[in-house]
Structures are given as structure tokens and as C-alpha cells.
Amino acid sequence: MEEEKLNFIEASFLVLTILISHIIMDLPNMIIKSQNSSAVLNVIYITILVLIYFFIINKLFEPFDSKNILSISEFVGGKTLKVILGIIYSLYLICISAVILRGFCETLKIIYFPKAGLWIILGIFLVLAMLANKFGERNIIKINTILMPVILLSVFVIFIALLRNFEISRVFPLLGNGVKSTFVDGALNMCSFSGFIILFFVRPNLKNVKDYKKVGIVSILLSASYLVLSVASSLLLFPFLTANAEVLSVYLSACTIRFGKFMPRTDALFMFIWIFTFISYLSIIVSYIVKFSKESISPKSPSIATYISAIAIFIVALLPQNSTQVHFFQNVVYKYLSITIVFILSFVILLIGYIKKKKLNKTREIQ
Amino acid sequence: MNFFRKLIYDLTNDKNDEYQFILGENNSKTNPELPNELQKNQKVYDSLDVNLEYVHSRFNSLINSDVVIREFLINVKGKQFKAFILYIDGMVNTDSINNFVLKPLMLKNYSNQFDGPQVVSEAVASNILVRRIKKFNIVDYILDNLLPQNDVEKVNDFDKIAQDVVSGNCMLFIDTVNFAFDIDAKKFDKRSIAEPKNEPVIMGSQEAFVENLRTNTSMLRRNLCNENLIIESLSVGKSDKNQVAVCYIKDIANSDLVAEVKYRLNNLDVDYLISVGELSQLIKDDMDTSLPETLSTERVDNSVSYLLQGRVVVIYNGCPYVLIMPATILDFLSSPEDVNVNHVFANLFKVIRIISFCITLLLPGMYVAIVTYHEEVIPTELLFSIVASRSNVPFMVIVEILLMEVSFEVIREAGLRVPTPLGSTVGIVGALVLGQAAVEADIVSPILIIIIAITGITSFSIPDYNLGFHLRIHRFVFILLGFLGGFLGIVAGLFMYLLNMCSLRSFGVPYMAPYAPLILKNNSGYFVKPTWKREFRNSALDPKKKRVQGKTSMKWRT
Numbered sequence: 001m002e003e004e005k006l007n008f009i010e011a012s013f014l015v016l017t018i019l020i021s022h023i024i025m026d027l028p029n030m031i032i033k034s035q036n037s038s039a040v041l042n043v044i045y046i047t048i049l050v051l052i053y054f055f056i057i058n059k060l061f062e063p064f065d066s067k068n069i070l071s072i073s074e075f076v077g078g079k080t081l082k083v084i085l086g087i088i089y090s091l092y093l094i095c096i097s098a099v100i101l102r103g104f105c106e107t108l109k110i111i112y113f114p115k116a117g118l119w120i121i122l123g124i125f126l127v128l129a130m131l132a133n134k135f136g137e138r139n140i141i142k143i144n145t146i147l148m149p150v151i152l153l154s155v156f157v158i159f160i161a162l163l164r165n166f167e168i169s170r171v172f173p174l175l176g177n178g179v180k181s182t183f184v185d186g187a188l189n190m191c192s193f194s195g196f197i198i199l200f201f202v203r204p205n206l207k208n209v210k211d212y213k214k215v216g217i218v219s220i221l222l223s224a225s226y227l228v229l230s231v232a233s234s235l236l237l238f239p240f241l242t243a244n245a246e247v248l249s250v251y252l253s254a255c256t257i258r259f260g261k262f263m264p265r266t267d268a269l270f271m272f273i274w275i276f277t278f279i280s281y282l283s284i285i286v287s288y289i290v291k292f293s294k295e296s297i298s299p300k301s302p303s304i305a306t307y308i309s310a311i312a313i314f315i316v317a318l319l320p321q322n323s324t325q326v327h328f329f330q331n332v333v334y335k336y337l338s339i340t341i342v343f344i345l346s347f348v349i350l351l352i353g354y355i356k357k358k359k360l361n362k363t364r365e366i367q
Numbered sequence: 368m369n370f371f372r373k374l375i376y377d378l379t380n381d382k383n384d385e386y387q388f389i390l391g392e393n394n395s396k397t398n399p400e401l402p403n404e405l406q407k408n409q410k411v412y413d414s415l416d417v418n419l420e421y422v423h424s425r426f427n428s429l430i431n432s433d434v435v436i437r438e439f440l441i442n443v444k445g446k447q448f449k450a451f452i453l454y455i456d457g458m459v460n461t462d463s464i465n466n467f468v469l470k471p472l473m474l475k476n477y478s479n480q481f482d483g484p485q486v487v488s489e490a491v492a493s494n495i496l497v498r499r500i501k502k503f504n505i506v507d508y509i510l511d512n513l514l515p516q517n518d519v520e521k522v523n524d525f526d527k528i529a530q531d532v533v534s535g536n537c538m539l540f541i542d543t544v545n546f547a548f549d550i551d552a553k554k555f556d557k558r559s560i561a562e563p564k565n566e567p568v569i570m571g572s573q574e575a576f577v578e579n580l581r582t583n584t585s586m587l588r589r590n591l592c593n594e595n596l597i598i599e600s601l602s603v604g605k606s607d608k609n610q611v612a613v614c615y616i617k618d619i620a621n622s623d624l625v626a627e628v629k630y631r632l633n634n635l636d637v638d639y640l641i642s643v644g645e646l647s648q649l650i651k652d653d654m655d656t657s658l659p660e661t662l663s664t665e666r667v668d669n670s671v672s673y674l675l676q677g678r679v680v681v682i683y684n685g686c687p688y689v690l691i692m693p694a695t696i697l698d699f700l701s702s703p704e705d706v707n708v709n710h711v712f713a714n715l716f717k718v719i720r721i722i723s724f725c726i727t728l729l730l731p732g733m734y735v736a737i738v739t740y741h742e743e744v745i746p747t748e749l750l751f752s753i754v755a756s757r758s759n760v761p762f763m764v765i766v767e768i769l770l771m772e773v774s775f776e777v778i779r780e781a782g783l784r785v786p787t788p789l790g791s792t793v794g795i796v797g798a799l800v801l802g803q804a805a806v807e808a809d810i811v812s813p814i815l816i817i818i819i820a821i822t823g824i825t826s827f828s829i830p831d832y833n834l835g836f837h838l839r840i841h842r843f844v845f846i847l848l849g850f851l852g853g854f855l856g857i858v859a860g861l862f863m864y865l866l867n868m869c870s871l872r873s874f875g876v877p878y879m880a881p882y883a884p885l886i887l888k889n890n891s892g893y894f895v896k897p898t899w900k901r902e903f904r905n906s907a908l909d910p911k912k913k914r915v916q917g918k919t920s921m922k923w924r925t
Contacts, residue, residue: 135867146879261748279858
């Protein structure tokens with residue numbers, strides 16, 4: 001049973017998978033578009049904000065030992081709130097993963113499978129996620145632990161390989177569109193860390209709850225490095241990136257890498273790694289949706305929850321009619337939905353729970 | 368004249384008098400299932416005649432030419448008792464039976480003629496000699512005085528008697544005694560200890576296991592001087608009842624692991640087993656995977672090394688390979704030579720093996736994927752060359768590669784089956800002549816020959832035979848996936864493949880340990896540490912003793 005629990009590296013990599021998949025989606029493009037030359041500075045800034053946010057969250061979690069946000073919501077508002085929150089989180093994950101998957105599959109379709117139907121590519125990913133869930137969440141995390149170092153390495157390779165092509169002057173002016181744009185409006189770019197949501201649920205799975213802080217810091221810093229390198233690669237490489245570019249910005253960066261005459265194009269190799277990331281990501285998302293449904297509505301068979309969640313992602317992913325709508329979902333819906341659910345709603349629930357717990361403890365002490 | 372006579376006979380008579388044998392027809396009448404009453408925990412009778420009749424019946428001595436039953440009279444203290452011995456000719460040492468069983472019992476000598484009291488002890492007190500005399504008992508007397516053998520047991524169960532007789536023991540039955548003397552007099556021809564044929568090393572021991580169980584256990588004992596080495600005997604199979612030895616070091620191996628191994632071996636409902644290969648398939652955790660879950664080795668030093676790590680070794684009588692359990696994927700990619708050489712060399716070999724593993728499994732599939740979907744990965748000049756070489760080939764790349772892969776497997780299989788001197792000829796004819804002819808005839812492209820050759824060569828660098836088989840089969844799956852979905856197909860397959868590996872366990876130990884789950888404590892992982900730094904045993908095995916050596920193993924330096 002002890003083996004079912006995660007050590008801090010496994011837990012960090014679990015959180016990282018979600019964070020990095022969101023980054024690969026097209027976040028660098030979105031950040032560069034909104035911040036221009038201050039994109040790197042903005043990423044550093046939001047990283048600091050997220051770290052501060054995490055320290056607060058960690059403090060708020062302390063009285064609850066190894067409970068997750070759903071258990072805390074039950075403590076705050078009873079079973080009803082738990083069910084409502086379970087449904088909200090499930091819908092959020094379905095929507096976000098569907099948008100991310102759609103963006104990635106569109107890229108795959110354009111590059112490699114122009115004749116294949118989009119639904120086939122989407123279907124392959126979702127069938128794999130369903131099959132992966134048959135092996136259980138623990139095995140998905142195990143494979144994730146093996147793959148993550150390779151995934152992390154890929155962005156460093158891209159960055160280093162592109163170093164000689166970088167135009168450093170593109171980071172100037174440092175403040176881009178201005179102080180307000182970088183530090184006030186730019187704070188909304190915290191949505192890049194929407195994978196943070198897993199940190200609200202990972203606590204009960206940890207072998208040692210004291211590792212929670214370490215898990216949070218490591219995963220945030222590693223994903224921030226990934227984001228910084230991705231943003232820097234795109235910013236320093238291209239004079240401009242349009243929001244409506246039909247392929248991923250990290251892919252565009254990878255396309256320009258040349259390793260001499262023998263390897264003129266290496267983007268397929270990076271795509272190879274990113275496909276791994278997305279399958280892993282989707283498997284984790286489906287397993288978490290199943291977990292939420294188990295905790296909140298206790299379905300008779302977890303397999304049914306797996307199928308339903310995969311089909312739901314499939315349907316939502318097919319909803320946008322064209323790439324403009326996909327970009328709208330990625331740049332607007334994703335941003336505000338993530339900020340609302342991950343950074344506001346979860347925080348409010350946790351804060352109320354914390355206050356209630358403190359009051360309860362005080363009352364007990366008085367008695 | 369005779370011809371015409373036969374012709375007339377054939378025309379006038381039906382041909383239904385021709386001899387025909389069809390197995391299985393009228394099975395119930397001619398080949399009824401024999402009653403099993405003789406084998407139901409029958410105890411030895413008091414009467415020698417009844418025992419004799421039973422033994423005749425049970426061992427089918429009237430039709431069994433090598434079952435010997437020798438009746439004779441025993442001389443004890445001047446009296447005579449009827450007796451017989453039972454053994455299988457060719458499995459016992461007849462000199463030993465003649466000189467140390469029959470002679471002392473039959474011929475007159477001091478021991479069997481002595482009629483005085485049997486003194487247990489004597490003492491002199493006040494000039495008076497006090498003797499303790501044992502009451503005469505024929506059984507004790509025979510056992511103590513007339514059977515000068517080192518290993519004699521009293522057995523009263525005919526099942527045990529039958530099992531020991533077929534193992535090469537000699538049974539002595541005496542009238543009025545309701546048990547038999549089980550005398551160890553084994554001697555049969557066996558292969559002498561030789562060098563390992565399939566796992567050669569340069570700097571290690573050159574001894575390999577043989578077919579005889581006792582020789583194998585003795586080799587383990589000789590190589591592992593530790594009184595805590597336990598060798599437990601079990602029998603497997605209902606008809607065959609072959610001996611299996613479960614070996615482990617009591618103060619190192621996890622007790623639960625040992626219990627689990629014994630539990631699985633004791634709960635096999637099979638009539639017989641031929642080799643450890645069959646046994647390993649019957650005791651593996653996951654039946655659906657073709658991945659091996661137990662290591663097999665013919666090397667004694669390798670087995671000793673695994674025993675010292677806290678694993679269990681199972682020796683099967685009649686097979687020169689032993690099973691080692693539990694095993695992880697990393698063990699299948701390790702060679703016994705790894706610990707003998709400097710860790711830098713060992714790790715280099717290990718990296719090469721990992722690369723070989725990936726190439727063997729993925730290269731043909733990757734080639735198909737790249738040629739079909741991802742041409743941009745190939746340098747432009749090379750791409751032109753590939754396209755030019757394939758321009759005259761009439762087949763699709765998938766047909767071309769499957770054709771060559773299947774041909775390669777056929778050549779490999781044929782090379783194994785033909786007599787050894789011809790094996791290399793088949794290889795040369797198959798690989799060189801056919802390959803070149805196929806290229807010249809534009810059936811396949813030259814680049815494909817290179818791909819198949821590299822894949823074939825790398826597959827030989829996989830140390831474990833069973834893992835090699837597994838990779839050969841799965842290569843075809845990846846070829847199909849590469850053709851259907853390019854890198855997407857290969858990644859999908861690889862993800863599921865790795866996921867399956869992550870879900871496996873070998874006797875409770877995760878198959879991908881220590882990487883999945885990640886076990887950080889006391890593990891060197893796949894790579895070999897310097898000899899002086901190998902402080903701990905593999906924690907995935909949860910051994911009783913965690914430490915292998917002190918913090919400073921080279922105390923002479925301090």
C-alpha cells in the first residue's frame with residue numbers, strides 16, 4: 001500500500017506534466033503577444049507571484065494534514081459543496097484538456113496527417129488515455145516519472161541549439177508595453193500555471209506530507225524554467241509571432257534548429273517527445289476526473305467514469321469550428337477560466353476552510 | 368504368372384483386410400484410464416509377501432526390465448529373516464549394494480553372528496562392572512550394525528518409497544517389519560561440469576551448471592561458503608515428481624519472498640515438467656505478457672551473486688539452467704561480466720546494451736515511419752539516395768520491410784535447426800547471397816538491408832535469450848504502428864509498452880524498479896558503481912541485510 005503513495009520526485013513530475021503540457025500548448029505565443037519584449041520579464045514576475053501564492057496555499061493547507069481541496073470543501077459546506085466542486089473541477093479539466101488537445105491535434109494534422117480527419121487523431125489520444133487508465137493511476141505516474149527528464153531536456157536542447165540564432169536586442173525595451181502592462185495586466189498570465197490545480201489534490205497521495213512544500217516549489221520552478229526557455233526561444237528567434245499562427249510556437253522554434261548538414265530538421269524528434277507528453281497528460285487528466293467523480297459522486301464503476309470523461313473531452317475538443325475559435329478558447333476562455341477556478345475559487349474554499357478550522361480549534365481549546 | 372494370380376485375387380476380393388492403425392479410436396475399450404488405487408498413500412504392510420506383491424504391481428516389474436527385486440535371507444544373531452531389496456538398475460551403485468547391503472546382511476560375519484548382549488554403556492563402581500544393555504530389536508540392530516551406509520532412513524509410505532526408488536535409492540524390506548529401509552546408493556552416468564556455452568565471460572568462473580541437481584547444489588555450496596545458504600527440496604509434478612531445489616540465504620533473502628516462491632512451486636497442478644523454461648512460465652506473475660519475469664542462467668558465479676543480493680535460486684533436476692527470482696528489466700540487460708571489469712567499462716557496455724535494446728525494438732518501425740511520414744528528419748542527400756534506391760522497388764515500404772524481417776527470422780531459425788557445421792553456411796547463404804541477390808533484383812532497397820542487418824546484430828547483444836525473443840516479436844508491432852501513424856503510432860505503442868512494463872511485477876518487485884516507482888534510497892540503478900562504493904543491496908528486494916560492505920571498504924587505505 002505504501003508503494004501507492006508518491007515520493008516527492010514522482011509528485012513533482014506529476015504536477016510538471018500538467019504544467020508543461022499547458023506550456024507546450026501555445027502559452028509562449030500568448031505571453032509574447034500580450035507582453036512583447038517584456039515577455040521574459042513577465043514570466044519571471046508571474047513565477048514569483050505563483051510562488052508567493054503557493055506559500056500561502058501551503059500555509060492554508062497545514063491544519064488539514066493530508067486532505068485535498070474536495071475533502072476540505074466537504075468540511076466547509078458539506079457533501080453538497082463537495083459534489084458541486086467535484087463537478088466544477090471535472091468540467092474545468094474536461095474543457096481545458098479538450099482545448100489543449102485540440103490545439104495539439106490541429107498542429108499534428110497540419111504537419112503530418114493533412115488527409116486524416118481531426119476526429120481520428122483526437123480519437124487516438126483519447127483511446128490511449130482510456131487504455132492507460134485501465135492500468136491504473138499509479139502506473140501512469142510511474143511512466144510519467146520515466147518520461148519527464150526527457151521532456152525537460154527537450155526544451156533545454158531547443159534553447160541551446162538556437163542560442164547562436166538569438167537576437168538579444170529583441171528583449172528591449174525591457175518593460176515592453178509599459179509597467180502597467182507587464183506587472184498589472186500581465187499578472188493574468190498566471191494562468192500559464194493552471195496546472196497548479198493538481199497541487200490542490202496531490203497532498204493525500206504523498207508518502208510524506210511534509211514534502212508538499214518541496215513538491216510545489218520544485219514543480220513551479222522547473223515549469224517556470226521551461227516557460228522562460230520556451231518564451232525566450234520564441235522571442236529572441238522571431239521578429240514577431242502572430243496569435244493566429246496555426247502551429248505551436250515551440251514547434252516553430254524547433255523547426256529552425258540545424259545540427260549541421262546531417263540533421264537539417266529535428267522538429268519531428270521533438271514532436272516525438274511532445275506526443276509522449278500529451279498522452280501522459282491526457283491520461284493523468286482522465287485519471288483525475290475519475291478520481292473527482294469517485295470522491296464526489298461515487299460512481300458504481302470507475303471504468304464508466306473513464307469512458308464518459310474521455311468521450312466528453314472528445315466532444316468538447318470537436319466543438320470549435322475552426323482554428324480562430326480554437327485560438328479564442330486558448331487565449332481567452334482558458335485564461336479567465338483558469339484564473340477563476342484554479343487561483344480564485346480554490347483559494348476561497350481553502351481560506352474559508354482554514355478560518356473554520358481555526359475557529360473550531362479555538363472553541364475546542366476553550367471547552 | 369504370379370502377377371496375374373495377384374491381379375485376379377485383388378479384383379475378386381475387397382481391400383478391407385489392409386493393416387491400419389488409428390490412434391484414439393475405441394479409446395475407451397482398449398485404452399481405459401487405469402485405476403489409481405495403488406497410489407493412494409499406501410503404507411508398508413507387516414507381511415513381506417504382501418509388500419512384495421504390492422511392489423511387483425506398483426513398479427510393473429513383470430514388464431519393467433530395469434526394476435530389480437532381489438529376495439534373500441538375512442542372518443541376524445543366528446536367526447534368518449526373509450527380505451528383499453528393490454532398486455532400478457542403472458541408477459544405483461551396484462558395488463555399494465553388493466558390499467554394503469547384501470554382504471553384511473547375507474554372509475556370515477562377526478556382526479550378524481554375534482549373539483551377546485548389545486552394550487549401550489558400561490562403568491566400574493567399587494570394582495563392580497555395571498553395563499547398560501539394550502533390549503534386542505531387529506530393526507535397530509540392522510540399522511546400527513548391519514547397514515554400513517551413511518544415509519539410511521526408515522520409510523513407511525509407498526509414495527515416498529516409489530519417489531526415492533525412481534530417484535536412485537535402494538529399498539530394503541524385511542518380513543514382519545512395517546517399513547522399509549531407504550538406502551541412498553545413487554550412482555548414474557552424468558555429464559561432467561563444463562564451461563558455460565551461452566554465457567561466456569572472460570574474467571569470471573568457467574563453471575556451468577549440469578543436469579544433475581545434487582551436482583548443482585554442491586557447486587553452489589562450493590562457491591558460496593556460508594552456512595546460512597539454505598537448499599530446500601520440493602517435488603513438482605504429479606506423474607513425474609521431479610526434484611526442485613529452492614536456494615536462498617536465510618539471513619539475507621526476504622522471508623516473504625522465499626515463502627511466495629515455495630507457495631507457487633507447491634501449488635502447481637501439473638503432471639510433469641520438462642525444463643525450467645516451463646517452470647518459469649508457470650510461476651510468473653503476469654500471464655499475458657511475453658516479457659520474461661525470472662532470470663535463467665547456467666553460470667554458478669552468477670547464481671551466487673544473485674543469492675548474495677537476496678534473491679532466490681530455483682534448481683530443477685534435469686536442467687542445466689537455474690531460475691533466479693525476482694528479476695527486473697534491468698537484470699535482463701545486465702551481463703555477469705559487468706561486475707568483473709572496471710565500472711567505467713561495465714557502464715559503457717550497459718549503455719551499448721540499452722542502445723541495442725532500442726534499436727532492436729524500434730529501428731525498423733522508425734525507418735518505416737520516417738520514410739512514410741517524416742522524411743524531413745533525413746538529410747537531403749541521404750533522402751535522395753534512399754528515394755533513388757527505392758525507385759525500382761515495386762513494393763510499398765511496409766511490404767519490403769516485412770519481407771526482409773520475415774526472411775531474416777527464417778534464416779535465423781534455419782541456422783539454429785541445421786547441424787552446427789552447416790549453421791554458418793546457412794547464415795552466409797541467407798544473409799550475403801540472398802541479400803545481395805534481392806537488392807540486385809530490385810526486390811528490396813540497399814538501405815533496407817542495412818536497417819535489417821543493424822537490427823539483427825543489435826538483437827544479439829541482448830544478454831537474455833527470452834528478452835531477445837520478446838523484442839523480435841514486438842518489433843513487428845512497431846513496424847505496423849510506424850506505417851499506420853508514423854511517430855504518433857510509434858509513440859502510442861511505446862507508451863502502452865512502457866505502461867505495461869510499469870504495471871508488471873516479478874514476485875512482488877516492480878518490473879521497472881528502481882526507476883518506476885522511483886526508489887531513491889540505496890540504489891545504484893542500471894549503472895554499476897565502483898566496487899568500493901557498492902555499499903547496499905538493492906532495496907527493491909527488501910533484503911534482511913541492507914548493507915553489503917562497510918562505509919570504508921578499503922580499510923587498508925585509512
